Amino acid sequence: MPEISTETITETTDSRPASRIAGSPRILIIDDEVAIRESLETMLALEGFTVVLATEGTSGMEQLAKNQFDLLLLDLALPGESGMDLLPRIVEMYPTLPVIMITAFGTMGNVVEAIRAGAENFVQKPWDNEKLLADIRTAIARHRAEEEVIQLKRTLKQRYNFENIVGKSEPMLKLFDLIAQVAPSRSTILIQGESGTGKELIAKAIHSNSPRRERPFVPVNTGAVPSELLESTLFGHVKGAFTSAISAKKGLFEVANGGTLFLDEIGTMTMDMQAKILRVLQDRRFMHLGGTQEIQVDVRIIAATNVNLQDAVRAGRFREDLFYRLNVITLELPSLRSRREDIPLLATHFLKLYAAENGMEERSLSPEALRVLMEYEWPGNVRELENAMERGVVLSTDKTIHPELLPAQLTGNTYTANILEQQPNASLFDLMEEIERRIIADRLERCQWNQTEAAEYFRIPLSTLNQKIKRLNVEIKKRNRE
Template sequence: MDKARILIVDDELILRESLQAWLSRDDYHVEAVAGGEEALQRIREVHFDIVFLDIKLEGMSGLEVLEQVRDLDPDTVVIMITAYGSISTAVEAMKKGAQDYLLKPFEPETLNVVIEKNLESGERIRENIYLRQQQKEQARFENLLGQSRAMLEVFELIRDVAPMESTVLISGETGTGKELAAKAIHSNSSRCQGPFVAVNCGALPEHLMESELFGHQKGAFTDARETRKGRLELACGGTLFLDEIGEVSSRMQIDLLRVLEERVFYRVGGTQPLKADFRVLTATNKDLREEVARKAFREDLFYRLNVVSLEMPPLRRRKEDIPLLADYFRNRFAQETNKEVDGFSRAAVDEMMLYEWPGNVRELQNAVERAVVVVKKRFIEPGDLPISSQPQAESGDLSLAGLEKAHIAQILEQTNWNITRSAGILGIDRSTLYKKINRYNLRQKS
């Protein structure tokens, strides 16, 4: 490592000079200044590994300087220098992000101990970042990122089922990456050169759905002026991804079942059987087994679709993926917006780790995107993130629904009840947000 850079900030000339002389004998690069302004000036110009900062300074107080150093260069270790009588201030300084304090008068040797200890921990932090970056190479599967055990298991399952022709039912909460998982299966299958055709089964009314899926023959119905291929036909040679499969009507369930059993289908109004040469993947954020139990979903179709089941874990069950994902999104959005955003403050990371992410990865992605847009400094702070660490589910006395309600209310206030923006931040669609507003009886304060 390069020479460690140390800055001493103290208004006592003697202390300054003797410390500088003492430390310069060792292999450190040492500078000393008398006041806060000068110190900040230097810190703006170059990085210091350690800053020794007197609590009592003329002009700007040590605490004010500390706060600004944390903003300017969060990687700098700050050690407060304090006298008896101001220990409580030193404790406050530690809460504000100082790493340690030295009590005056001290033996110069103490200084070396403190320096070595803190340089070493700084080194370790950097080493961790390095390790994390190395892991990052392996911590992705196609476009899915993750290094948690839960995600590594997902990757393994995808790798195993991809080459087979079996249908896969991908389940999981909104925003957990179900569609990305489907694409990853397709890309790793023998059909990867063929098309990947996605159909959102929740988006279309039944009468349009049929012709959307199966296509139609010219003259099959009044509007059918031309013969048109449906999604099934377009998916031939590749993969058909039926998203939101829990939303299909009972009529359509019968039609799909027939296709899966007979492996042929017909255009609406057509008589020519077409070969169902595609692999079927489906996704749902409903508990389909429950839908079967309450007779809203056909059991025979369920078993056809659920040959292999892939469950995408919610983000709150794999919080160790949060730093990796957050950093990936930060980097991406910083590049897209041409902004220099170097990372997250420690407090911002803590905040993200505490939060429960009801909208899962999509919500995290949206939160980071917003933070990159609004951040004024090079490091994202908690205030830049559209989340706030209320007591979370683990605290017991609060119900999940209560938390969700409070969170939604807060986002709505933040956006001045802009439904589109709120839905975006929450990572849910507008109709879901409306449903929740009604369920929780939320009203705009006038």
């Protein structure tokens, strides 16, 4: 018979230890019935859990104060304070600890009251061992993911001052070290990575860890600003510089003076605009549009692109001299599919974020939903994962998110199958148009309605994409910024 790993209550003066992520999950059982305690202890120990036992509320609370647990099994009917009396205190003192209530007298009223008070689940005696074990594993997985996110953020905050960047994979740890190394310098930085990898977050982290942290961080998505307006946006203009210039206006270079200007999607700039950016990088001087007086600024430039600028240089779409000016220090952001071990952490982070934003209880992923996330290729990277978690939170009616709440592309549902069901009498031509319409709309949504980015993904000219959008009546929504 396998050795059973259990612990009994002992007096100790040790302070509460730090959260334990690795190792055997620890479960505290508070139940006054000997048979129930022994039955749960044996079952859980055989499954590899470390079990601690308490017979009533006072000793159970002492154990919670002394030790770190991954889950609490709490009996509803205890001598002295009942489990329902203890639950609000436990939730308040240990908000991330999942609690599963156990009772022989379960009623719908008890279930609702316990869930509202913060219980993870409610189990009635006699229970189904397999279901109980599944519930326990799901709750512990969520708890450990939450604890790991908290510890990771605390570590990154102490070491670097990084906000909202989550990752423990080797590529991300190397990136964190590199950011910390280059942030204090004045050097221009080029951030390269696929769409949705979080380039603006990295740029903010660099600024926050630099001597310029008290000065402005000014982001501008150059691909989202029409080319005829970009010069005025960056350099400002004098009154009367063009028809609608009824007053003078500062440009973003002036707004960012002393701080950092983040030029996102710099690969979309026209050659003429690239020449003007190059001059500012060289001389730290520029003129307002329509002006005659030079203005000197002290701005650190961080540029970002999701295209290969060296290929663009070879194709004649990007100035070679500007590329070398930008390419002083290059940071390569890994795709999400290349750091899959970060997916549970990121998912937990986003679930917590959007539950709070929507005034809802925290959500967790079912094991099946997590498996879907781990197996998906994530062409939209972290942004796509964030959108999927927001959708899951908003559509969920309980605390667990199952695969059916995930976007169709994650679970393998195809456009074709859905369209054939919805339009069984449509002609082949109509079906093909509908598929094309949905593919374009889906890609635009993943790109946050940036048509330039979508055209690059489809490897077609922007004008061709615009023609298709008009012909197919694709609805264009207002683009959200990262």
